[in-house]
Amino acid sequence: MNKYQVMFGCSITLIICGVLIGMLGFLRENMLIYFGIAALAFGLIMLGNWISKAYTYICMDCYLRIDVGVKDALFALPAGGVCRRIYCPKCRRRTACKARRISLRVHMY
Numbered sequence: 439m440n441k442y443q444v445m446f447g448c449s450i451t452l453i454i455c456g457v458l459i460g461m462l463g464f465l466r467e468n469m470l471i472y473f474g475i476a477a478l479a480f481g482l483i484m485l486g487n488w489i490s491k492a493y494t495y496i497c498m499d500c501y502l503r504i505d506v507g508v509k510d511a512l513f514a515l516p517a518g519g520v521c522r523r524i525y526c527p528k529c530r531r532r533t534a535c536k537a538r539r540i541s542l543r544v545h546m547y
């Protein structure tokens with residue numbers, strides 16, 4: 439178990455807890471809803487952070503390797519299969535980019 443697996447586990451747990459707590463707060467109409475939203479948002483940022491570290495994207499037009507930020511990792515539109523629409527700085531437009539898993543073992547210490 440390395441820190442990236444921990445990070446992934448934590449973010450998923452936060453998102454699930456955030457939804458549950460938020461729903462509870464919604465049903466009871468109390469402050470819990472804000473805790474739920476905060477946990478959910480934090481979980482999403484963490485997940486986006488994880489995706490941006492765990493995956494790299496290859497532009498299918500020019501084969502440029504693109505490292506996505508947290509925003510693109512979360513909100514880039516899917517483009518069929520493992521492809522997503524990500525802005526390519528070389529093509530200067532959003533292109534279908536293929537996701538490639540980065541071996542995280544390299545980062546272990």
Ligand SMILES: [Zn+2]
Binds near residue numbers: 500
């Ligand atoms: Zn490109």
